[in-house]
Amino acid sequence: xxxxxxxxxxxxxxxxxxxxxxxxxxxxxxxxxxxxxxxxxxxxxxxxxxxxxxxxxxxxxxxxxxxxxxxxxxxxxxxxxxxxxxxxxxxxxxxxxxxxxxxxxxxxxxxxxx
Amino acid sequence: xxxxxxxxxxxxxxxxxxxxxxxxxxxxxxxxxxxxxxxxxxxxxxxxxxxxxxxxxxxxxxxxxxxxxxxxxxxxxxxxxxxxxxxxxxxxxxxxxxxxxxxxxxxxxxxx
Numbered sequence: 001x002x003x004x005x006x007x008x009x010x011x012x013x014x015x016x017x018x019x020x021x022x023x024x025x026x027x028x029x030x031x032x033x034x035x036x037x038x039x040x041x042x043x044x045x046x047x048x049x050x051x052x053x054x055x056x057x058x059x060x061x062x063x064x065x066x067x068x069x070x071x072x073x074x075x076x077x078x079x080x081x082x083x084x085x086x087x088x089x090x091x092x093x094x095x096x097x098x099x100x101x102x103x104x105x106x107x108x109x110x111x112x113x114x
Numbered sequence: 115x116x117x118x119x120x121x122x123x124x125x126x127x128x129x130x131x132x133x134x135x136x137x138x139x140x141x142x143x144x145x146x147x148x149x150x151x152x153x154x155x156x157x158x159x160x161x162x163x164x165x166x167x168x169x170x171x172x173x174x175x176x177x178x179x180x181x182x183x184x185x186x187x188x189x190x191x192x193x194x195x196x197x198x199x200x201x202x203x204x205x206x207x208x209x210x211x212x213x214x215x216x217x218x219x220x221x222x223x224x225x226x
Binding site: 032034042043044045046049051057059090102103104105106107108 | 148150156157158159160163203205212213214215216217218219
């Protein structure tokens with residue numbers, strides 16, 4: 001069975017500090033990977049997707065970056081956090097192309113920027 | 115561009131009553147529609163997705179029918195249960211797209 005693990009579970013960070021969030025998928029080779037962001041009380045906004053190692057596509061610009069250093073790992077980061085970065089970050093994977101495929105979400109990281 | 119509209123932010127009803135959550139969409143190409151459910155402090159999970167052959171998907175008593183003529187994919191259930199209380203998102207993906215677009219969500223609260 002496939003499992004998706006996100007870390008950390010929660011973070012409290014200062015404005016201007018760096019951030020790194022991670023996601024690992026086990027039990028599935030070459031998954032499609034995604035980062036989503038959910039502001040408090042807001043909808044789910046897709047940030048990035050990756051089809052293969054080393055390739056990441058940006059969907060929306062939020063002064064964040066993403067990388068896929070290994071087949072099963074997806075990293076979200078920034079060098080300088082803003083207050084607006086607060087929210088719930090979700091990693092997800094899908095089996096094939098995104099169009100008709102189910103997304104499987106991790107349990108998320110809750111980020112508070114002070 | 116593609117978009118999803120969920121008109122109700124909050125729906126409160128009594129256990130046993132029927133549920134209908136609205137979802138309409140705009141899509142440039144052939145759309146795939148989904149309903150995801152998110153219980154408190156949990157990750158979203160797929161509830162239903164549309165079929166290409168117009169079959170009606172059903173899961174846990176919920177069903178939804180894709181009506182291309184009215185660009186709608188409303189979620190329905192004949193009798194609400196307390197455990198149905200959750201946040202429901204309608205989502206859209208267009209054929210060939212890598213983007214899944216979510217609506218603003220509808221918080222369903224079922225009271226005893």
